[in-house]
Amino acid sequence: MADTDIEDWLDSETKAAEAPADHGDETRLWLRLLTCTTLIEAEIRRQLREEFDFTLPRFDLLAQLERAEDGMVLGEVSRRMMVSAGNLTALVERLVESGHISRTTSPTDRRVQIVALTAFGRKEFRKMADRHGDWIGALFQGLSSRDREVLMKELSKLKGSIRGALADNA
Amino acid sequence: MADTDIEDWLDSETKAAEAPADHGDETRLWLRLLTCTTLIEAEIRRQLREEFDFTLPRFDLLAQLERAEDGMVLGEVSRRMMVSAGNLTALVERLVESGHISRTTSPTDRRVQIVALTAFGRKEFRKMADRHGDWIGALFQGLSSRDREVLMKELSKLKGSIRGALADNA
DNA sequence: GGCAGTTACTTTATGCTTTGATCATCGTGG
DNA sequence: CCACGATGATCAAAGCATAAAGTAACTGCC
Numbered sequence: 001m002a003d004t005d006i007e008d009w010l011d012s013e014t015k016a017a018e019a020p021a022d023h024g025d026e027t028r029l030w031l032r033l034l035t036c037t038t039l040i041e042a043e044i045r046r047q048l049r050e051e052f053d054f055t056l057p058r059f060d061l062l063a064q065l066e067r068a069e070d071g072m073v074l075g076e077v078s079r080r081m082m083v084s085a086g087n088l089t090a091l092v093e094r095l096v097e098s099g100h101i102s103r104t105t106s107p108t109d110r111r112v113q114i115v116a117l118t119a120f121g122r123k124e125f126r127k128m129a130d131r132h133g134d135w136i137g138a139l140f141q142g143l144s145s146r147d148r149e150v151l152m153k154e155l156s157k158l159k160g161s162i163r164g165a166l167a168d169n170a
Numbered sequence: 171m172a173d174t175d176i177e178d179w180l181d182s183e184t185k186a187a188e189a190p191a192d193h194g195d196e197t198r199l200w201l202r203l204l205t206c207t208t209l210i211e212a213e214i215r216r217q218l219r220e221e222f223d224f225t226l227p228r229f230d231l232l233a234q235l236e237r238a239e240d241g242m243v244l245g246e247v248s249r250r251m252m253v254s255a256g257n258l259t260a261l262v263e264r265l266v267e268s269g270h271i272s273r274t275t276s277p278t279d280r281r282v283q284i285v286a287l288t289a290f291g292r293k294e295f296r297k298m299a300d301r302h303g304d305w306i307g308a309l310f311q312g313l314s315s316r317d318r319e320v321l322m323k324e325l326s327k328l329k330g331s332i333r334g335a336l337a338d339n340a
Numbered sequence: 341g342g343c344a345g346t347t348a349c350t351t352t353a354t355g356c357t358t359t360g361a362t363c364a365t366c367g368t369g370g
Numbered sequence: 371c372c373a374c375g376a377t378g379a380t381c382a383a384a385g386c387a388t389a390a391a392g393t394a395a396c397t398g399c400c
Contacts, residue, residue, distance in 0.1 A: 021303070021307060022303055023303035023304065023306050023307035023310075024303075025315075025318060026303075026306045026307050026309075026310040026318065027302070027303055027306050028322070029310065029318055029321060029322050029325075030210060030306050030309075030310070032322060032325045032326070032329065033203070033206065033207055033210075033321075033325060034207060034210075034211070035252075035329060036203065036325055036328050036329055036332065037203055037204060037207040038252055039252075039329070039332045039333075039336070040200060040203075040204075040332060041204070042252070043332075043335075043336065045388090049388095049389090055355075055356080056356095057355085057356060057357090073378090074378075074379070075377090075378060075379085078378095082205075082208055082209075082212070083356090083357070083358090084357070084358055084359080085378075085379060085380085086357080086358070086359080086360090086379085086380070086381080086382095087356070087357055087358070088379090089379070089380055089381080090355085090356080090380095091355090091356080094355085109365075109366070109377095109378085110364080110365060110366085111364065111365045111366070111377070111378045111379065112365095112377095112378065112379085113378080113379070132197070133191070133192055133193035133194070133196075133197055134193065136193050136196045136197050136200050137191060137193035137196050138335045138338075139196075139200075139331065139332050139335045139336075140193075140196040140199065140200070140328070140331060141331060141334075141335060142327065142328075142330055142331025142332075142334050142335070143324075143327055143328060143331050145195075147324055147327055147328075148195060148196065148199055150320065150324055151199060151203075151321075151324040151325075151328065152198070152199050152202060154313075154317055154320055154321040154324065155199075155202045155203060155206055155321075156202070157312065157313055157317055158206050158310070158312075158313060158317075158321065159202065159205060159206055159209070160312055161309065161310060161311060161312025161313055162206065162209045162210060162213075162309050162312075163209075164311075164312050165213075165308045165309045165311060165312070166209070166213065166309075168308075215358090219358095219359090225385070225386080226386095227385085227386060227387090243348090244348075244349070245347090245348065245349080248349095253386090253387070253388090254387070254388055254389080255348075255349060255350085256349085256350070256351075256352090256387085256388070256389080256390095257386070257387055257388075258349090259349075259350055259351080260385080260386085261385090261386080264385085279347095279348085279395075279396070280394085280395060280396085281347070281348040281349065281394065281395045281396070282347095282348065282349085282395095283348080283349070
């Protein structure tokens with residue numbers, strides 16, 4: 001082994017010890033992911049606002065309720081939307097006000113609030129959901145079917161990785 | 171062509187005209203993307219808050235300034251962070267208040283505000299950025315180097331697709 | 341010079357979001 | 371029966387975000 005090799009080895013060891021892994025790769029990947037999401041989300045918000053004078057959180061809540069024929073308990077909505085319960089109070093209040101959803105107290109547990117789409121809310125949601133699909137389709141049009149497949153698969157792995165990391169902390 | 175074929179053709183045409191493509195694939199992909207981003211972002215926000223009592227927008231702004239030795243014009247910060255100018259007014263105000271950044275009026279154009287990291291802000295940012303890298307690294311640990319490579323490539327395509335779609339609208 | 345249009349930022353109004361505190365209700369063990 | 375811990379939702383305070391309107395400063399054109 002030549003002197004230079006030994007020096008290289010010592011050097012790399014020293015660097016590794018002093019300056020921990022910078023995770024530059026992962027961070028760049030994260031920023032790219034964030035950029036894509038932010039761009040899409042901003043466009044969806046803009047379209048919803050311009051075409052329907054509606055906000056994304058309102059739309060998301062209706063989307064959760066669409067497949068719950070008998071309504072859904074507020075806590076379940078909170079979990080599915082991954083938002084805090086406190087957040088929902090005002091959001092639900094406004095959607096009841098605008099006639100899109102109804103809200104009733106559970107007959108078996110008076111702490112529990114049940115929200116459900118009204119006929120009007122369901123009709124409005126269908127209209128918006130159709131257009132939503134169009135917007136998404138347009139934004140993803142540059143990806144081939146194969147691209148979408150690969151991306152979905154990798155994102156599934158990522159989701160698993162995240163879940164794993166979060167479980168470790170807990 | 172047999173009758174059934176004609177009927178099939180008519181049927182598919184009719185369906186295509188009445189019920190446009192549902193873009194279910196793309197929507198599922200979008201929801202998966204959104205879920206991953208939301209999970210990561212929530213974890214980063216939580217860690218920043220618990221370890222440093224700092225918020226993500228504040229961190230993001232410092233990150234933009236880190237590589238601008240001579241500071242940055244407010245409009246440029248707005249473009250890079252993809253947030254509205256009005257948003258920055260209060261954010262900058264709070265970061266000046268806490269001593270992380272300085273704010274000066276441009277000597278050549280008195281409309282222009284220049285913000286820059288203070289020595290304190292730079293020091294604090296370095297600490298947080300190091301930990302930020304660790305957190306991201308942990309969240310992505312389940313992905314192989316190859317996975318990250320593929321994911322980055324697909325996200326680049328997606329970003330291109332989005333840009334293209336947005337350009338068409340404009 | 342002086343007006344017109346543009347640009348940079350701030351202000352205002354509204355809404356989303358979170359954390360932490362509080363209140364009401366429920367189920368249970370004494 | 372009832373105190374007590376757990377649970378579900380609401381409230382309060384703070385911060386983030388936007389669009390739209392407003393203010394001030396610059397630039398270009400006559």
